[in-house]
Amino acid sequence: MKFLVVFVSLVLSIFVFTGCSHSKNQVDNSSDVSNYNQEQKKDVIVVNKEENILKDRYEVPEGYERVSVEENSFGEFLRNSKLEDYGEKVKYYDGRVKDKPNVYDSVFDVDIGDRDLHQCAxxxxxxxAEYxxxxxxxDDISFHFVDGFNAKYSKWRRGYRISVGENSSSYYKATGESNTYETFRKYMDIVFAYSSTLSLDEELKSVDVKDMQIGDVxxxxGSPGHCAIVVDMAENKETGEKVFMLAQSYMPAQQxxxxxxxxxxYLSPWYSLDFGENLKTPEWTFTKDQLKRF
Structure with missing residues (x-):
């Protein structure tokens, strides 16, 4: 019972102090963004509504080509992300619908469970991890908790579990070896509970925005914090200009x-890489020096 109390308290503190929270960086999309017109946008960016793979659904802007990616790379994986049917709404963990206008154009086909865990980071x-x-x-699947503990899937699949204390965490042997997808997702649930933008920011490496790659974040x-991941890129071979697409989750937990x-x-959902010092997204504004890489 004592462990349960500690567990719940720590989870709540992580959600409150390190999640995707309201701040001066959060964008109010009720004013200028409200002028967003999907029909006008689709006259420029072709959207193949019947397709359910990201790269098949969204054409590149005129004169652009998708940047090349290596086979079996993270970039190829993200570009081939599965999407729900066009027009579907984002669901929160409790089944409610995120019906907020002018935020997203498609929903990723991802099971987020029924707990308030799957937020931005x-x-x-x-x-x-899925990639x-x-x-x-x-052996490459590992994430740090906010307390600095390195949670390794290589240990988890060998039957070790993690005891989270008030000041530190540790492994203990709990069960036999298993590498099923269910085992993997249970590992990710504990990562969700004890990691955040704060810990993820610490383990990623900064990159110059002009060197952006698919998979960069x-x-x-911190508190508050937020993140969004680059899921596709294209380039105009004549001018050298590049565009990219972004994906996010938010709070409370949502797809x-x-x-x-x-x-x-007219460019949406693509973004120009020449966005200046600040990148304004529907619910957050980032600075160009906040781009990082796994």
């Missing part, structure tokens, strides 16, 4: 969503 970590799991790179760690571009309704 969790969505990014799950995409990365590694599908490619059987089990715009992230502001991952492909963001619209509130700055350019």
């Amino acid at each position: 969790d969505a990014v970590m799950l995409l990365r 590694l799991y599908q490619n059987k790179r089990y 715009f992230i502001k760690g 991952t969503q492909l963001l619209i571009n509130p700055n350019d309704q």
Whole structure:
């Protein structure tokens, strides 16, 4: 019972102090973004509504080509993300609908469970972990908790579990070896509970925005914090200009969503890499020096 109390208290503190929270960086999309016109946008960016793979649903802007990615790379994985049917709404963990206008254009087909766990950093970590799991790179799946503990899937699948204390965490042997998808998702649940933008920000490496790659993450760690991941890119071979698409989750826990571009309704959901010092997204504003990489 004592462990349960500690567990619940720590989880609540993480959600309250390190989640995707309201702050001066949060965007109020009730004013200028409200002018976003999907029909006008679709006259420029072709949306194949019947397709359920990201790269098949969204055409690139005229004159652009998708950047090349290596086979079995994280970039290829993200570009081929499965989407729900076009027009579906984002669901919260409790089944409610995120019907907030002018935020997203498509919903990623992802099971987020029925607990308030899958928020912004969790969505990014799950995409990365799913990629590694599908490619059987089990030893590469690891994430730090806010307390600094390195939670390794290689230990978890060998039957070790994690005891989370008030000041530190540790492994203990609890069960036999298992590498089923259910085992993997249970591991991710504890990562969701004890990791955040704060810990994810610490373990990612900064990159120059001009060197952006698919899979890079715009992230502001801490309290409050938020992050969004680059899921596709394209380039104009004549001018060298590049565009990219972003995905996020938010709080309370909700499905991952492909963001619209509130700055350019004719380019949306693509964003220009030449966005200046600040990148305005529907629910958050990042600075160009907040781009990082796994």
